[in-house]
Amino acid sequence: MPSIDSYAGGVARPPRPDQLVDLLRRAIRERVLLPGQPLNQDDLARRFGVSRIPLREALRTLVGEGLVVMQSGTGAVVIELHPEELAELFDLRLALEPPLTAAAVGKVSPAALGELESLVEQMDAGAGRDVGLWATQHYAFHRRLLELAGRRHSLRLLTQVLNLVEPYSRLHTTLVGAQQHSRSEHLPLLDALRRADAEEVRDLTVASIAAAAARLEAFSSSSGEAGRDPLSVLLDDPV
Secondary structure, eight states, X not given: OXXXXXXXXXXXXXXXXHHHHHHXXXXXXXXXXXXXXXXXXXXXXXXXXXXXXXXXXXHHHHHHHTSEEEETTTEEEXXXXXXHHHHHHHHHHHHHHHHHHHHHTTOOOHHHHHXXXXXXXXXXXXXXXXXXXXXXXXXXXXXXXXXXXXXXXXXHHHHHHXXXXXXXXXXXHHHTOHHHHHHHHHHHHHHHHHXXXXXXXXXXXXXXXXXXXXXXXXXXXXXXXXXXXXXXXHOXXXX
């Protein structure tokens, strides 16, 4: 599992304000900073080589995106979602994501399609070996497809939803298996994109989101741990 230091070392010191926000956002999305984890501002500022002022500004941005909450007596804490909140976010995905993927049809150039195919090949090659890397590539695949629709306002809203869901979506590889998930979801989607079949792309997106929501709901119900982070319940050493 990568550490926060590996993220901090990936950019020039000190990072620009926008880079600092991006790094913290990624660390939350990829579970380097875990749901419910208090954020020690002095420690983070030291690790990123910045003063507390830009760090506080970055945390305010993440509070606005819902990724961080401010708690009395604790300070900044990574958001921890309850099962009903996850269900609400998946409902938002169902409202926003299928129209956006369908809108990408006809706008996917051969080069962009090759980029998507390459990401799927990388996922297939790494499935079963590095769950964290597979999940990062999986996120990149869907984010790139959504970008191709060319609807920046819809993309901005949906990206906020995806960033909130992503720490929990990483559970899919444990419940389903990365190889099966990759082939059963992405190959039909690539085929529909090649044929410019917007209706099928929309239907496949709806089916994928609904299946993901059902898997998380089933786990939350069977765990008997309502209110806890579903991943922390399942994994002693979270990815």
